[in-house]
Amino acid sequence: MYNNIKRLALKLGCKVFIDEPMSKHTTFKIGGPADLFIKIFNMDSLRIILEEIANNNLNYFVLGKGSNLLVSDFGFRGIILKLGGNFSAVKKTDDTKLQCGSSASLAKACVFALKNNLSGLEFAWGIPGTCGGAAYMNAGAYGSDMSSIITNCVSIDKKGRVKNTKAKDLKFSYRKSVFFENDDIILDISVKLVPGDKDKIKSQMHEYISRRKLKQPLDFPNAGSVFKRPQNNYAGTLIEKCGLKGKRIGNAMVSNKHAGFIVNAGNATCKDVTDLIKFVQNDVFNKTGVFLEKEVIILGEKIWAMSQNN
Numbered sequence: 516m517y518n519n520i521k522r523l524a525l526k527l528g529c530k531v532f533i534d535e536p537m538s539k540h541t542t543f544k545i546g547g548p549a550d551l552f553i554k555i556f557n558m559d560s561l562r563i564i565l566e567e568i569a570n571n572n573l574n575y576f577v578l579g580k581g582s583n584l585l586v587s588d589f590g591f592r593g594i595i596l597k598l599g600g601n602f603s604a605v606k607k608t609d610d611t612k613l614q615c616g617s618s619a620s621l622a623k624a625c626v627f628a629l630k631n632n633l634s635g636l637e638f639a640w641g642i643p644g645t646c647g648g649a650a651y652m653n654a655g656a657y658g659s660d661m662s663s664i665i666t667n668c669v670s671i672d673k674k675g676r677v678k679n680t681k682a683k684d685l686k687f688s689y690r691k692s693v694f695f696e697n698d699d700i701i702l703d704i705s706v707k708l709v710p711g712d713k714d715k716i717k718s719q720m721h722e723y724i725s726r727r728k729l730k731q732p733l734d735f736p737n738a739g740s741v742f743k744r745p746q747n748n749y750a751g752t753l754i755e756k757c758g759l760k761g762k763r764i765g766n767a768m769v770s771n772k773h774a775g776f777i778v779n780a781g782n783a784t785c786k787d788v789t790d791l792i793k794f795v796q797n798d799v800f801n802k803t804g805v806f807l808e809k810e811v812i813i814l815g816e817k818i819w820a821m822s823q824n825n
């Protein structure tokens with residue numbers, strides 16, 4: 516089924532992996548094999564690969580750093596597209612504006628902003644995603660998020676059409692963007708920052724990363740906050756109040772350090788994590804009346820659900 520696209524991708528200089536374990540590509544370190552995994556380094560290759568995908572009606576998923584992703588134990592029936600190379604550039608387009616390739620890490624963008632005495636990205640220091648993944652998720656922390664700095668996003672749709680969408684049309688809301696509604700692949704984002712003092716920017720970044728180290732279970736594989744923040748409350752606070760810190764199903768565990776995080780305490784499966792997510796949702800709802808909505812993206816969930824019914 517994938518022979519043609521595999522050959523084509525190799526000819527284009529892409530890296531190609533068959534039955535690639537997704538546990539290697541998620542910060543949770545969980546996930547079965549993806550049928551095909553293609554790493555694409557430039558725009559020409561991406562266009563040709565997308566054309567081949569469209570012509571053969573193949574299933575695909577765009578991967579960033581996998582830091583907000585839980586992949587089924589049964590893996591993904593389709594093609595994982597991972598951008599790199601030319602898609603990782605970060606450059607200054609005017610005094611206060613940066614253009615960041617979608618596969619550039621947020622860390623790279625933050626360091627670039629710091630070097631150029633530009634303030635506004637400090638909140639993202641310590642969020643372990645790509646600029647594309649951050650735009651998709653409208654990632655945020657410490658009172659700011661991507662929607663407050665993004666001016667526009669360039670993306671390509673599955674028919675190969677490139678669009679430049681202005682912020683007002685990106686439908687940003689809490690951990691959501693217009694990209695939830697379409698299959699576009701984000702190519703780059705432009706962010707507007709403000710001139711700042713290098714030492715102040717640096718110390719702000721330092722403060723944020725220190726807070727993360729203090730509060731987050733960074734010594735275990737995880738995917739950040741599993742649940743969205745409910746209105747006027749915090750998921751972690753509610754989960755802790757329900758006595759669920761340390762609650763374990765299989766090798767998935769509600770973190771003892773931060774109850775909003777579920778950690779992989781050692782070879783956890785996707786099923787362990789999804790069972791624990793459901794347990795936490797039910798328990799918190801029964802005890803507090805608040806339904807905790809998932810923030811983490813689950814890939815191949817249907818495969819998992821089918822297997823559970825069997």
Ligand SMILES: Cc1cc2nc3c(=O)[nH]c(=O)nc-3n(C[C@H](O)[C@H](O)[C@H](O)COP(=O)(O)OP(=O)(O)OC[C@H]3O[C@@H](n4cnc5c(N)ncnc54)[C@H](O)[C@@H]3O)c2cc1C
Nearest residue numbers: 579580581582583644645647648649651654655656701739
């Ligand atoms: C320790 C830790 C701390 C975290 N802290 C925070 C935090 O403070 N705030 C916060 O918001 N999040 C946080 N996260 C979650 C995560 O880092 C963010 O959601 C991040 O933006 C995800 O980026 P990614 O590149 O890893 O995307 P992935 O997890 O790879 O993908 C997430 C979604 O984005 C889509 N996507 C990725 N790249 C593209 C692209 N180029 N085009 C189209 N779609 C794309 C994917 O298809 C998927 O649907 C944390 C995670 C961890 C592990």
